[in-house]
Amino acid sequence: MSTLLSFTALGLFTGAAYAIAASGLVLTYTTTRVFNLAHGAIGMVMAFVYWQLSVAWGLPIWAALGLVLLVIAPLFGIVIERVMMRGLGDAPVSVGLVVTVGLFVGLIGVAQAFWPPRARTVDQFFGRAGVTVGDAHISYHSLLTIALSMVVAGGLYVLLNRTRIGAAMRASVDNPELLGLFGGRPQRVSMASWAIGAASGALAGILLTPVLSLDYYELTLLVINAYAAAMLGRLRSLPLTFVGAMVLGLLQSYAVGYLPSSELLQGFRAVIPTLMLFGVLLFVPQARLRVGQVKGIVSAPVPSLRRSVTAGLVLVGVVAAATPLLPADLVMLASIALIYGMVMLSLVLLTGYGGHVSLAQLTFVGIGAMVLAKLDSPSVFALVVAALAAAAVGALIALPVLRLTGLYLALATLAFGQLMDKLVFQAPFAFGFNESLTAQRLRLLGLEFGTEQAYLVLIAICFAGMAVGLLALRRGRIGRLLLAMRDSPAACGTLGLSLRWFRVGLFAASAGMAGFAGALLAGLRQTVAATDFQVFASLPLLLLAVVCGVTSVTGALTGGFLLMLLPLTQSEYPALAGVVYLIIGFGAVGLGRDPNGLANQLFRLGGWLRSQSWWPRRSYEPPLTASAPAEEVPSGVA
Amino acid sequence: MALLDVADVTVRFGGVTAVDGASISAEQSRITGLIGPNGAGKTTLFNVITGLQPPTAGTVRLGGRNLARWPPSRRARAGMGRTFQRLEAFGSLTVRENVLVAREIHQGVKGLLRGSGSRVDELLERVGISGYAAHRADAVPTGVARLLEMARVLAIDPRLLLLDEPSSGLDESETAAFGALLRELAAEDRTILLVEHDMDLVMSVCDVIHVLEFGRIIASGTPEEIRADTRVQEAYLGAEPASATGGQP
Known part of the structure; x- marks a missing residue:
């Protein structure tokens, strides 16, 4: 009693x-x-x-x-x-x-x-003073x-x-x-x-x-x-x-x-x-669609298929050429940066195009890593299963929040991340408490990617492929629909789009991309532990994605690079650990209203450089006014 | 029987009653006007009809079916389409893409297989904004954006059209063309509910008019009856200075 x-x-x-x-x-x-x-x-x-x-x-x-x-x-x-x-x-x-x-x-x-x-x-x-009732203090x-x-x-x-x-x-x-x-x-x-x-x-x-x-x-x-x-x-x-x-x-x-x-x-x-x-x-009734949201976010330029494929090939080529010259620790860092870049790409889809926020993206990375390590098979099949598992979990999170607005979805992800941290990842059937799992590197069509160098090239290929695919999606029907939904959910609703299932699909796709990156990360590190995927670390990830530009591949790449530097800075200069968070946090407060972030400044710089008289011009290049409007960088940033 | 039947709808926001037991109906293939001073509750009533705002009380019926608890998307698929007073164009898409998206939403999975392009160009032509097709929707003049919303809603082929101040921002000749378009649409068997401040347009195109003031319907009838109604005259004469000082939000 x-x-x-x-x-x-x-x-x-x-x-x-x-x-x-x-x-x-x-x-x-x-x-x-x-x-x-x-x-x-x-x-x-x-x-x-x-x-x-x-x-x-x-x-x-x-x-x-x-x-x-x-x-x-x-x-x-x-x-x-x-x-x-x-x-x-x-x-x-x-x-x-x-x-x-x-x-x-x-x-x-x-x-x-x-x-x-x-x-x-x-x-x-x-x-310690108080009252004592029976034996209870x-x-x-x-x-x-x-x-x-x-x-x-x-x-x-x-x-x-x-x-x-x-x-x-x-x-x-x-x-x-x-x-x-x-x-x-x-x-x-x-x-x-x-x-x-x-x-x-x-x-x-x-x-x-x-x-x-x-x-x-x-x-x-x-x-x-x-x-x-x-x-x-x-x-x-x-x-x-x-x-x-x-x-x-x-x-x-x-x-x-x-x-x-x-x-x-x-x-x-x-x-x-x-x-x-x-x-x-589960029991909260259907949310209302709001009229009068901010619309027409200035978007980062979307390159044509040819340009994106070219850029992807250049990236892979540069990485392949530079890798043999790099010391081992730099190879490792470059690999991590590209993998984080892929996680950032998953946020480009979800946040940049879709206007939704996940506060636990790293948890999906963790799921991908865990599934790959558990499958213990260095095959493409394992990679795909890891991505699908993360996507399935993503869909599961989005389901209960189906009828609600993006806010509830984002908050549910935070709660979900904490749940995975405390209950699942540390459990014996997952990573284990204070333990780690080992993973193998991929073997593909008889090719082995056992060395760090070979694995980096593989990662670069995956990043480029994911980026080209994402941009292709953006230019097509689904990309249009995503932007329409982001600009005005109310108009989409009154035009007959049921936002529920569309959102579940979007969320699952983004989680799947993050899981794919996680599976690659497991192969890279070869040992992964629960502490690698703590929910709190998802927040700087999101902020860096936004600060660097969550609407473009360039932004994702920059974000991946900075996120790779984050733990490095904090371990080199422990005194600055707090200050780094402070800068990222308030940087996001300042830049949060412009989702194109730093990448947009880079595009502008590029545009300015190209407009200079000394910039080399190809002779067949059409005059600027004739280029397609969609590929122009809009000058006014909202 | 009326295609749209709104009965005793009330909406309260905190302590403010925006719509107070309003009942209106829109007959098949007719143009029904809904007029009233600023803040009378017209847009709120539109939001109730399209499912964006659950009413505190009252019912909305479309073709006899009670729409309570239907989400906006289901109402749209049942044939209801609307435009917005505060424009809801997809600003980061081009004018043409705006209409294309609407068409693709309307066609659903089938739309993935069939092209929608030619129909979209027809619609842009019909409302008269083909010249702006490649412009970003947040960079066109208000009048064009209103016509864009019109083209976009027509892309889902609605049998009931709810138009929220569609002619503001249009010049005189554009308004005249717009009035003709409304007549054409009614002749195509579409039912139109029109919220409009341009009295000349309302009086010339509407078959029936409802007058809303402080959330209540104070008069309903043909344009001639409304014009002759003393309460409407009072409401409008009394309301003009108030709306001028209150201003647009």
Whole structure:
């Protein structure tokens, strides 16, 4: 009986903290239509600030708490809203996601730069004091958290339903233009909701820190728990969000208390939010199509078939010619860069052309690598099976989210990535806990690609083939349809396109490409482990893809190269580890609105070079005005 | 019987009621007008009919079938097509590709085997924008973009056309040609529901007109009846200054 009581109290405490975090998330989402993926990261940074004030500088607890909750966090929220988020609610979902993922990764960079890794503890409020009921000890800290969650829930309820700005907030949920017409001030509403949102993240972070320890990732991933809780109320209803949070907290607590402690169930507790999330997603009704999204994104130029094939042959030729001259470690790095380039190509299809976002692309790479290693056969057949397996899993993820918008799909991928991390990849039937799998290099038509050099040439051929195929797809019927769907899902819907299955196919194709790259990676490294494919690493991958240009092959190649450099830089200069994230994160915040990224600047440079008088011209080249408009680089970038 | 029958539709956004128990119908092969001042709820009603906005209450029937819970794509395949007041052209495609995509969506899997090109060129010709075929859709004048939406929706061969302010951005001669096009389409047995601010156009082409104000239907009848209706005159005279100061969002 007393165990039940203890676990119930613990569950209510965790649930209460989730409820506080989740209500802030729901508030910002409903009022500004920006789902703040960095919600947990804000809580994490604010918990560090609180530690700095109260522990490092010795401020009284009430002063530190007051400063963080009433001054620093709200100001931070306002600054974020003004600088990064304004107007994002009307932008395509993918842009909003990329910008908040940028903030997410950037804030982890900030935390690592200001508070380098070492043990830091924050005590519970009131120390260990509490009440004892029977054998169960319930700390005042837990009771305070539960009370605070009710205060927050009640406060928000009163704010939304009994105040003028609350009414404006509710109106702006459905129709911000209408709110403007009726004399409301959408900007003030959105600033207020970001301020409150940041403060709620901070409060949840501070309350959870004594239990979770002050860690960059644990608190940051709190956003998944908050999201799972909020989904019960479809990201709208605060009372249901509160219920969802409490259910989640209790489930997690009871799982610890009552599930047998077998190896398989070890990771189970951590994935309860994800399981609950998928459970809830299955029952969420059809989402609406939005009218009035941003349209006509300036696209990167699409080369003709001849040009893309030529470029592919040049790439393979250069690689084949240079490989014998390169030292072994450079060969390895070049191979990794090209494989990452293929992963980036999978994002070109999904995000660049399709306008959808995957926050766990590396997980699909991991699935491909795992399947290839498990098949233990160096054949093309194994490569294809690995790609198909990743595609099948991709389709499985997209299925429950079939009826919903791209936002839910992206968030489901994040939850899925975490599930694979904690429950599947480390399991004995997969990579194994702290173990690795071995893989063989491909044998093809009697040719062996056993050496690093030969394997690099093979990888270059695969990259070129994938790129040529992707561009061919882009020029054809499916490419047109993808762009149409990205530009205006509402118009596609009213023209009779059922977006559901199309999206599942798109997502599966992208996951399959990533899985293919993963299978090649396994062959390259020859040993692969679960730690190679952690979900968190998918985020810098996505950000680099966007920063480098997620609409073009050039961007993918650049992105693959930079992603290869990332761990290298971090191991060479450990002090800069955080700063690198900071640059990538805020780079994405800055460039997130232009999906053509750095590649577009390269194209412009190329165009400028060609326009110069000293540029060598072929005699038969037609004058510039006669070239096909589709191949021109548009000068104005939206 | 009316092809489209909208009964007692109400839509509330938070505390604001955008459509308040509106009932309208559109008869087969007729042009039905839907007019009203800015913010009267016309576009919201269109969104309800096409399935983009679930109504708080009320029903929409097409050919007698209740469309509740039908997604927009199913309504389109049942023969419903629309244009948008705030243009929803596929901006990163060319004008021709916009229509081509619509045709390909309409043909579905069969479209993969058959070419759609000649029909697309006919449509561009018909609405009079062949000259812009190779231009990117986000780089053409508003009038052309409106006609593009018209060509695009015709590519799915709808029996019910919902047109949301299709003539704004057109000059006088273009508007006259557009009016003739609407008449032709009605003669081809298509049913048209037209939201329009150009009163001359509405009065000259519509067979029946519904007047919406503050989300309610305040009058329905032939153009002559509407013109003579005192409530409509009041609503319009009262509404003009308000819409001028309120402005477009």
